[in-house]
Amino acid sequence: MKNLTAKLSTTTPPEIPPGYLNLMGYIDESEVNGPGCRAVVWVQGCQKGCSGCFNPDSWSFDVNQLIGIEELANKILNNPRNIGVTFSGGEPFLQASGLAELAKILRCRGLNVMSFSGFTLGELQSKNAPVDAQKLLSQLDILIDGPFVETLAIHSPYSLVSSSNQRVRVFNPRLKNQLNWASDSLEIHIRSDNTRVSTGYWGHLADYWGNLDLGENYDMKKYQLK
Ligand code: SF4
Numbered sequence: 001m002k003n004l005t006a007k008l009s010t011t012t013p014p015e016i017p018p019g020y021l022n023l024m025g026y027i028d029e030s031e032v033n034g035p036g037c038r039a040v041v042w043v044q045g046c047q048k049g050c051s052g053c054f055n056p057d058s059w060s061f062d063v064n065q066l067i068g069i070e071e072l073a074n075k076i077l078n079n080p081r082n083i084g085v086t087f088s089g090g091e092p093f094l095q096a097s098g099l100a101e102l103a104k105i106l107r108c109r110g111l112n113v114m115s116f117s118g119f120t121l122g123e124l125q126s127k128n129a130p131v132d133a134q135k136l137l138s139q140l141d142i143l144i145d146g147p148f149v150e151t152l153a154i155h156s157p158y159s160l161v162s163s164s165n166q167r168v169r170v171f172n173p174r175l176k177n178q179l180n181w182a183s184d185s186l187e188i189h190i191r192s193d194n195t196r197v198s199t200g201y202w203g204h205l206a207d208y209w210g211n212l213d214l215g216e217n218y219d220m221k222k223y224q225l226k
Pocket residue numbers: 046047048049050053054055056058089090091117118119147148
C-alpha cells in the first residue's frame with residue numbers, strides 16, 4: 001500500500017522521556033510475525049523513506065502512543081500465549097535503548113525477541129550506528145535487516161523477507177528450526193471497541209493502520225483466514 005502523501009515530519013527523532021517508548025501499535029498472539037505465538041510492537045518513526053513501504057504512516061516522529069517500558073512488559077507478560085515479541089515499525093533501532101530494556105525484561109522471563117530493521121547489520125555494528133544499537137543487538141534472538149527495496153521485492157507469502165536484499169540473522173541457534181512463520185494467512189485482530197488490526201502477508205490489503213492505537217480496553221479476538 002503506497003501513501004504518496006506520507007511525509008517525514010522531522011528528520012531527527014524527538015526526545016522520548018526516559019523509560020518510555022513511542023509506539024505506533026501493539027497486538028498480542030500474532031502467528032505471522034515471527035516464531036510461534038507472540039506480541040508485536042510497532043514503533044513510531046522511520047527516516048528511510050523506502051519507495052513502496054507498506055507502512056508510511058509509521059514514518060512520522062511525532063509522538064503517537066507513549067507507553068512506559070515496564071507497563072508494556074507487563075502487558076506482554078500478562079498474556080501467557082505470548083512466547084516472544086517482535087519489534088517492527090517504523091525503525092526499532094531509533095528507539096534502541098528503550099527496546100533493549102524491554103527485551104532484557106522479557107528475556108529474563110523466558111520470551112524470545114526478534115526485530116526488523118531498515119539498517120543493515122553492518123550499519124548497526126558501525127561507528128555511525130544509531131545510539132545503543134549494540135545494546136539492542138545483544139538482546140535479540142533474530143534480526144531481519146535491510147531496507148525494503150521495491151525493485152527487489154519478493155511477492156510471495158512464503159518468504160520471510162519482503163525484498164531479496166534483506167537477511168534473516170538467527171543469533172539464537174534454538175530458533176533455527178522455527179523459521180516458518182510466513183504464510184498466506186490474513187490475521188485480523190478485533191478489539192472490544194470493534195477496531196481492527198490486520199497483519200500478515202495480506203494484511204496490507206486490509207484496513208490496516210487506521211485503527212491502530214493502544215486502547216485501554218484492548219480485548220483481542222483473532223481470526224486467521226486462508
Ligand atoms: S525501513 Fe521499513 S518502515 Fe522504514 S521506510 Fe523502509 S520499509 Fe518503511
